[in-house]
Amino acid sequence: MIKKAELHVHLEGTATPALVRKLAANNGAELDPSTFASDGEFRWTDFWDFLKCYDKAAAAIRSKDDYRAVTYDYLKRCASEDVIYVETFSSPDHAAQVGISYQDHLDGITAGIDDARRDFGIEGRIIVTCVRHLGAEKALAVAKSVVNAPHPYVVGFGMGGDEAQFHPKDFAPAFNLVHQAGLATTNHAGEFGGPESIRDTLEHLPVQRIGHGVRSIEDASLVEELAERQIPLELCPGSNISTGLYTSYENHPFNKLKEAGCLVTISSDDPPFFATSIGKEYEKVARAFGYSEETMQQITRNTIDAAFCNDELKEQLKSKI
Numbered sequence: 281m282i283k284k285a286e287l288h289v290h291l292e293g294t295a296t297p298a299l300v301r302k303l304a305a306n307n308g309a310e311l312d313p314s315t316f317a318s319d320g321e322f323r324w325t326d327f328w329d330f331l332k333c334y335d336k337a338a339a340a341i342r343s344k345d346d347y348r349a350v351t352y353d354y355l356k357r358c359a360s361e362d363v364i365y366v367e368t369f370s371s372p373d374h375a376a377q378v379g380i381s382y383q384d385h386l387d388g389i390t391a392g393i394d395d396a397r398r399d400f401g402i403e404g405r406i407i408v409t410c411v412r413h414l415g416a417e418k419a420l421a422v423a424k425s426v427v428n429a430p431h432p433y434v435v436g437f438g439m440g441g442d443e444a445q446f447h448p449k450d451f452a453p454a455f456n457l458v459h460q461a462g463l464a465t466t467n468h469a470g471e472f473g474g475p476e477s478i479r480d481t482l483e484h485l486p487v488q489r490i491g492h493g494v495r496s497i498e499d500a501s502l503v504e505e506l507a508e509r510q511i512p513l514e515l516c517p518g519s520n521i522s523t524g525l526y527t528s529y530e531n532h533p534f535n536k537l538k539e540a541g542c543l544v545t546i547s548s549d550d551p552p553f554f555a556t557s558i559g560k561e562y563e564k565v566a567r568a569f570g571y572s573e574e575t576m577q578q579i580t581r582n583t584i585d586a587a588f589c590n591d592e593l594k595e596q597l598k599s600k601i
């Protein structure tokens with residue numbers, strides 16, 4: 281039984297179509313019919329359309345208790361796949377779009393983490409994210425919320441959204457603010473942007489990890505640097521395949537990056553959008569590259585080392601493996 285951990289999953293993006301429909305019905309909220317395909321799954325075509333679909337589904341989450349329910353439901357599914365730790369991205373900008381305050385969104389998520397620990401023994405922590413295509417001002421506002429209302433479960437700050445818009449240096453004030461407050465940071469880079477997007481992130485932002493980072497594979501000297509500095513890569517193979525970056529797990533650069541000495545981790549990103557789960561990601565990566573159980577278990581240990589939680593929790597988690 282392989283114990284698993286993940287560091288890169290967007291909380292709003294964990295809600296299944298069934299849960300999204302249920303929350304919308306409970307809230308009397310009308311969902312845009314284009315959110316779903318005829319088979320009931322989320323409908324989107326390309327990356328930008330995925331981001332729009334994500335926003336439409338996220339709009340069903342309308343209250344503190346909805347955030348609790350989404351968190352609890354996801355951690356429950358994870359626990360059933362022997363996942364012991366999840367670092368999830370939360371997005372106060374999505375909460376604000378439906379009138380939920382920073383504090384309520386946070387209180388809902390932390391209640392979901394507490395309830396899931398009580399019921400399933402799984403542990404969770406939060407990385408609060410800003411949305412890149414909403415611009416630097418909004419990012420700074422999110423960063424200020426983070427530092428003004430510290431919470432022991434909020435262990436980091438990150439940025440998702442459309443990598444093609446703005447430049448990492450535009451977000452330096454936001455990242456520096458949380459970094460100076462003692463929080464770790466990560467940025468989506470090298471998913472739809474090329475290697476230069478990763479280089480720009482490393483140059484301008486105080487990051488400890490890279491979200492995706494997979495397209496570093498296009499630049500051998502960057503791969504060498506990432507390996508030498510042991511900067512963890514939050515790789516999400518199934519997500520990359522779904523959004524059309526690679527054609528199969530076998531063709532995904534996961535193994536090449538691992539063989540080059542990079543610190544690789546496995547995550548599911550937005551599981552129901554990409555017809556995956558963290559358990560499936562582990563399984564498919566192991567099968568594609570012929571990894572042994574020991575190799576997979578070592579990936580989990582490395583993942584825990586790369587987590588943003590404190591050392592005491594890391595030791596507790598490792599003792600479960």
Ligand code: ADE
Binds near residue numbers: 293441519550
């Ligand atoms: N927001 C949710 N999922 C994302 C992804 N895969 N890349 C960038 N932003 C996201």
Ligand code: ZN
Binds near residue numbers: 288468491549
């Ligand atoms: Zn992501």
